[in-house]
Amino acid sequence: MKKYDSILIGTGSGMEIIAAMTQENPNLRIAVIDKDAPGGICLTRGCIPSKLLIYPASFVRTVEKSREFGIHTEIKSIDFKAVMKRMRSIIDRDVNMIRKGLSQSKNIDYYTEQAEFTAPYTIKVGKEILNSEMIFLSTGSRPSVPPVEGLQETGYLTSDTILEIKELPRSIAIIGGGYIAAEYGHFLSAMRSKVTIIGRNPQFIPEExxxxxxxxxxxxxxxxxxxxxxxxxKAEATSKGK
Known part of the structure; x- marks a missing residue:
């Protein structure tokens, strides 16, 4: 059994706690566990990749409005694959930097397998047993899929899996009218997809x-x-799509 001053599960915002602790006491021994790519949701499938996609979308809309200022321009084509590749390359670069930092840290033992509690203050990771009196759970969240009849059969994308697509859908319906729907609706429509946003709240982006x-x-x-x-x-497949 390996004993640590602290154990952190997740490599997102919880890393700020670890950074503060090691700055206060450089001799701490800490275990950091994350079975996914390091960096947390914000970096790998949240606010950062979405903003990397929003920028080219906003650029498209700016070019389209340039005629209002007497500047006549034309967008001949949009390379959707290149837009997505740019986003992924930037994310991969940052993920690799974080992975390297975790692997080379003198204070941290970095584990990349799934964590499982086996007893109070005790965690199993792969074949290793870790113990600490201070364990932080910083495991993030996952998209909530609404219980729509037929949705499992037709198939769907989430805010996670849409970052993996390689082809632009000709049309897409987004269930939910919050800020994530607004962001991806803006992006996909600028890329030339026909977008419909369907929200059950009377107010669009009700958080605002x-x-x-x-x-x-x-x-x-x-x-x-x-x-x-x-x-x-209800969702159902038709001859024209899903």
């Missing part, structure tokens, strides 16, 4: 102030169909 929500809806509706106060009850 009503004035901000109304402005975002007005701007995005120039390119996207946005349905609020609608609930998706």
């Amino acid at each position: 102030e009503p004035e901000v929500s109304a402005l975002a809806k007005r701007e995005l509706q120039q390119h996207i169909t946005i349905l609020t106060n609608h609930e998706v009850r």
Whole structure:
């Protein structure tokens, strides 16, 4: 059994705690465990990849508006594969930097297998047994899939798996009217996909102030169909798609 001053499960925001602890006491011995790519949700499948996709989408919309300033431009084509490749290459670079830092740290033993509690203060990782009186769970979250009839049969993407696609869908329906739907709706529509956002809340992006929500809806509706106060009850495959 290996004993540690602290154990952290997850390599996202919990790393800030570890950084503060090791700065206070450079002699601490810490185990960091993450079966996924290091960096946490924000880096690997959250805010950073989405912003890397939003930038080219916003650039497209800016070019389209340039004629308003007397500048006549033309977008001949959009290389969707190149846009996605750029995003993945930047994420991979940062992930590799974090992996290298964890592997070379004098304070940290880095484990890349799944963690399992076997007793109080005791964790099994692969064939190793780890023990500490201070264990942090920083395991993040996963997308919530609504219980829509037929959805499992038709298939679907989540905010995680959409980052893996290589071909632009000709059309896509996004269930949910929050900020993640707004971000990916903006991106996909700028890439030339036909986008419909379906939200059951009366307000688009309900997390925001009503004035901000109304402005975002007005701007995005120039390119996207946005349905609020609608609930998706059933999904089915047709001859024209899903």
